[in-house]
Amino acid sequence: MNLNELLKRLVWQENELYNLHKLGETFATFERPELVEVFRLIAEEELRHRKTLEDMLSGKTLEGTAVIDYLDSLALEPMLGDVRAEPKSLEELVLEALIREKHAYELYMKLASILDGSLGQIFKMMAGEELKHAYRLKLLYEGL
Template structure:
């Protein structure tokens, strides 16, 4: 896998998470209005992640970094193999989102350990946010 492909796949995954949380917002509007704000907040953070990754891709930020040396050994599956989700209920959506948030957390954690300085910090921050998303979703799921 090439660096551009990795970033494009990460952007796709973040966009899928964004769409999933926006759908969660819609489900919540009709089923559990008290959860709308939770899904809005998570969706906004996923959108910010996507924009960060798009910036990295367009600016070539990760070129000439240590990530290039590790691309083949990162063991990115299953983190990059998630397909488009089509949940039919809020419960299904939350379970799917939990899996994807875990995948994003694991991948960003790996990238944060490879990269130095501010890039490592960016991926560590994104990993932390993904972990918070999973925790919030777990609490929501337990409350259903």
């Protein structure tokens, strides 16, 4: 895996998370209207993550950084192996999203530990948001 492949895969994964949360918004509209806003807010943050990663890809931001030395080990991260989710219920969706948010958190924390300065801070911030998403989803799941 090279750097462009890594970033393209991360963009794809963030897009998948966005789509999953938008589907959650749709499920919630019919099953649990009080949860629509939760899914909408999380989807917006995933969209912002995707945009950040797309900017890194187009600006070649990670070239020449320490990430290059870790590409082989990053290819083994669970987030990079996630495939398209096809939940059939709100409960399945929340469980799938929870797993994916955890995978994203772990990978972004790894990237934050590899990178210095502002790039490390960006991944740390994104990891923190993924952790918040997972916490919200856990509470939501417990309430289903």
